[in-house]
Amino acid sequence: QVQLVESGGGLVQPGGSLRLSCAASGSRFSIYTMGWYRQAPGKQREWIATITSGGTTYYTDSVKGRFTISRDTAKNTVYLQMNSLKPEDTAVYYCKIWTMRDEYWGQGTQVTVSS
Numbered sequence: 001q002v003q004l005v006e007s008g009g010g011l012v013q014p015g016g017s018l019r020l021s022c023a024a025s026g027s028r029f030s031i032y033t034m035g036w037y038r039q040a041p042g043k044q045r046e047w048i049a050t051i052t053s054g055g056t057t058y059y060t061d062s063v064k065g066r067f068t069i070s071r072d073t074a075k076n077t078v079y080l081q082m083n084s085l086k087p088e089d090t091a092v093y094y095c096k097i098w099t100m101r102d103e104y105w106g107q108g109t110q111v112t113v114s115s
Contacts, residue, residue: 024076037095
């Protein structure tokens with residue numbers, strides 16, 4: 001059974017930084033793409049960033065230049081380095097992975113940006 005364990009969320013002041021991690025285990029198939037989404041209170045879940053198996057990255061406009069997605073393929077782990085955080089970045093952050101057979105979600109980790 002595939003499990004995704006997220007960590008790194010918390011409370012940070014505006015302008016601060018956080019690094020999220022998501023470690024995947026239990027997959028019988030290779031992990032292709034890995035990504036991050038977030039869901040703010042009262043809003044739909046939105047896509048933030050994706051990294052392919054070849055290392056190509058994509059970002060939604062609102063986080064470009066502030067967030068960096070990366071992965072450690074050997075560890076089946078994806079990271080999200082978040083800098084210059086703003087109050088509007090407050091949300092539950094979810095990781096997602098795609099294999100050749102299915103896609104899986106992490107349990108979510110809360111990020112709160114507030115002074």
